Amino acid sequence: xxxxxxxxxxxxxxxxxxxxxxxxxxxxxxxxxxxxxxxxxxxxxxxxxxxxxxxxxxxxxxxxxxxxxxxxxxxxxxxxxxxxxxxxxxxxxxxxxxxxxxxxxxxxxxxxxxxxxxxxxxxxxxxxxxxxxxxxxxxxxxxxxxxxxxxxxxxxxxxxxxxxxxxxxxxxxxxxxxxxxxxxxxxxxxxxxxxxxxxxxxxxxxxxxxxxxxxxxxxxxxxxxxxxxxxxxxxxxxxxxxxxxxxxxxxxxxxxxxxxxxxxxxxxxxxxxxxxxxxxxxxxxxxxxxxxxxxxxxxxxxxxxxxxxxxxxxxxxxxxxxxxxxxxxxxxxxxxxxxxxxxxxxxxxxxxxxxxxxxxxxxxxxxxxxxxxxxxxxxxxxxxxxxxxxxxxxxxxxxxxxxxxxxxxxxxxxxxxxxxxxxxxxxxxxxxxxxxxxxxxxxxxxxxxxxxxxxx
Numbered sequence: 001x002x003x004x005x006x007x008x009x010x011x012x013x014x015x016x017x018x019x020x021x022x023x024x025x026x027x028x029x030x031x032x033x034x035x036x037x038x039x040x041x042x043x044x045x046x047x048x049x050x051x052x053x054x055x056x057x058x059x060x061x062x063x064x065x066x067x068x069x070x071x072x073x074x075x076x077x078x079x080x081x082x083x084x085x086x087x088x089x090x091x092x093x094x095x096x097x098x099x100x101x102x103x104x105x106x107x108x109x110x111x112x113x114x115x116x117x118x119x120x121x122x123x124x125x126x127x128x129x130x131x132x133x134x135x136x137x138x139x140x141x142x143x144x145x146x147x148x149x150x151x152x153x154x155x156x157x158x159x160x161x162x163x164x165x166x167x168x169x170x171x172x173x174x175x176x177x178x179x180x181x182x183x184x185x186x187x188x189x190x191x192x193x194x195x196x197x198x199x200x201x202x203x204x205x206x207x208x209x210x211x212x213x214x215x216x217x218x219x220x221x222x223x224x225x226x227x228x229x230x231x232x233x234x235x236x237x238x239x240x241x242x243x244x245x246x247x248x249x250x251x252x253x254x255x256x257x258x259x260x261x262x263x264x265x266x267x268x269x270x271x272x273x274x275x276x277x278x279x280x281x282x283x284x285x286x287x288x289x290x291x292x293x294x295x296x297x298x299x300x301x302x303x304x305x306x307x308x309x310x311x312x313x314x315x316x317x318x319x320x321x322x323x324x325x326x327x328x329x330x331x332x333x334x335x336x337x338x339x340x341x342x343x344x345x346x347x348x349x350x351x352x353x354x355x356x357x358x359x360x361x362x363x364x365x366x367x368x369x370x371x372x373x374x375x376x377x378x379x380x381x382x383x384x385x386x387x388x389x390x391x392x393x394x395x396x397x398x399x400x401x402x403x404x405x406x407x408x409x410x411x412x413x414x415x416x417x418x419x420x421x422x423x424x425x426x427x428x429x430x431x432x433x434x435x436x437x438x439x440x441x442x443x444x445x446x447x448x449x450x451x452x453x454x455x456x
Contacts, residue, residue: 021193028158028194032133039131052128053110059128062139066125072455073102073144077129078152081112082362085119086175086232087152092121093443098451104144106130111297115336119239132157141167148454150446153177153208156198165201170454172204174442175232177212177381178219179359186219196220204449206442208232209384227445230438231385234431236368240340248337252344254323255289261410262291262371264338265361266351271303273354273403275310280407282328285414289323291345293332295352295361300333307331342369346420347413349406350375353382363389363397367431372413372423374398374406392433395426 040061047057059065076091078084084107091103105120106129107113117126130136137159148170149160154177164171178186186195199205199221207213208231216226240248261281263274271292278290294300297318304314307329314329315321323330332341342348348366350373352358359380366373367389377399379386389396400406413420 017193018197020190021197024190024194025158025162025197029134029162032159033135036133036135039133043131051110053113056128060131060136062130062136062143064127064140064143066127068144069102069125071100071102072147073104074451074454075104075106075144075146075149076152077106077149077155078112079129079155080107080109081115082233083107083152083155083175084112084116086235087150088116088119088121089235089237089439090150090174090232090442090446091124093439094446095121095123097443097447101451101455104146111335118241118336132159134159134163137163141169148172148450150174150450154179154182156195158194158198161198161201170450171202172206172446172450173202174204174206174446176205176207176216177209178215179380183215183219192219203453204445206445208381209388211384212381225449227449229441229445230434231364231388232438232442233362233385234364234435235438236339236365236431236435238339244337244340248340248344251323251341255344258287258289258323259285259414260289260291260345261347261349261414262293262341262345263349263351264293264341264366265295266292266299266303267295267355267358268299268302270351270354270358271299271306273406274349274351275307275312276403277407277410278312278329279310281410281414284411289328289330291330291332291341293338293341297333297335300331304329304331304333339365339369342366342371345371346424347372347410348374349410353378354403354406364431364435367396367427368435370424370428372398372420373427374400374409377401388434389427389430392430393426395423396430397427398423 043052043057043060046052047054056065076087078087094103103124105124105126107116108129120126130140141163146169149164150172153175196219199219202225205216205221205226206229207216213226213228217223266274274292282288292303294303300316304316307314312329313326314331315323315327317332317334342365348371350361350363350366353360353376356378358378360382363373363375363385386397398409400409
């Protein structure tokens with residue numbers, strides 16, 4: 001009798017949670033529908049400011065600009081550049097293993113579009129992702145009619161997921177992660193039933209770490225659909241055109257016989273830390289060149305102006321400036337070159353990590369290139385990547401807490417070549433160990449738990 005009562009109570013609680021989730025989703029859908037005219041105006045405003053593609057911005061409303069080929073179609077969606085690049089090796093594996101399947105790729109940002117369009121395999125259809133309003137999503141799904149959808153990392157949009165489920169489209173979430181802020185938000189009592197309902201619509205969730213797997217279970221994702229494979233951001237594919245190769249080789253020649261270090265993915269405020277470190281290092285190393293790659297290209301001119309006011313001799317890559325004997329700061333304010341630039345510097349300091357509130361950036365590209373890798377303490381979910389590398393070899397990544405520690409660490413690797421080479425080798429070995437087999441494992445899970453059902 002007691003067991004029956006407990007079972008009945010659990011069933012009632014489940015039914016109440018589903019009812020609550022559907023109510024919250026109905027409110028979200030109604031609001032997103034009502035705000036559609038304002039979102040349309042917002043997109044036009046962003047287009048006028050250059051934040052949306054000037055010719056293809058209507059794709060964000062679900063209006064396709066290319067024809068849909070006949071036959072089955074698999075839709076990959078990633079929000080921006082890093083997530084999109086992480087998906088490309090899986091897309092290539094999909095094309096190799098299932099050549100009759102049409103691949104549709106979408107991203108959200110214009111910056112991602114400009115880089116990814118040149119890296120996708122031939123035959124992949126590339127569009128901008130629709131905004132998560134009922135009309136845009138219905139138009140997009142109605143036109144492309146995907147058999148299955150693969151979302152990358154944290155793209156959990158209610159209308160997308162619920163509409164796809166209603167239409168019988170199978171869903172997967174790969175390299176799945178959730179930031180601490182998002183996890184806390186979804187864990188709130190009024191949102192937990194909704195995220196639980198959304199996650200129940202997936203056939204497969206592949207978290208990028210065991211910590212992230214635990215987060216999805218705490219958000220009540222069915223344990224049976226959670227599978228591990230490794231972090232796709234460890235998979236760095238080499239892609240460089242002849243023109244890019246010539247440009248990088250030319251830069252390498254300009255830097256010949258100079259001491260070099262690079263600060264990459266630098267956010268606003270962090271340039272102050274980099275400038276202060278540079279001013280200390282150049283006292284001991286007059287031939288020093290500090291390469292700065294801002295996270296956002298429009299920040300480059302601001303950095304250059306600030307450093308010039310501070311008495312530094314600055315060259316700006318977007319302007320075609322050459323590195324002369326007097327140049328000591330080189331600002332790379334261009335898109336899509338970061339992984340190539342790691343090949344010409346022995347030391348990489350990864351930004352987005354030196355000030356509170358920041359959440360770090362991918363360190364695997366620097367490690368793959370054989371750089372000595374340093375980063376700050378504010379690294380968000382990249383803490384798992386750093387921990388995995390340090391467990392394999394403590395020398396693979398060095399975290400520093402403040403400007404003074406960064407100065408000391410850089411001075412050591414500049415002064416002692418054996419330490420520098422040990423850190424470079426450790427980073428490269430850790431990268432190779434952690435990247436091995438990841439794409440194959442992800443593909444096998446997608447094929448067995450998503451595509452076999454979607455295409456049957």
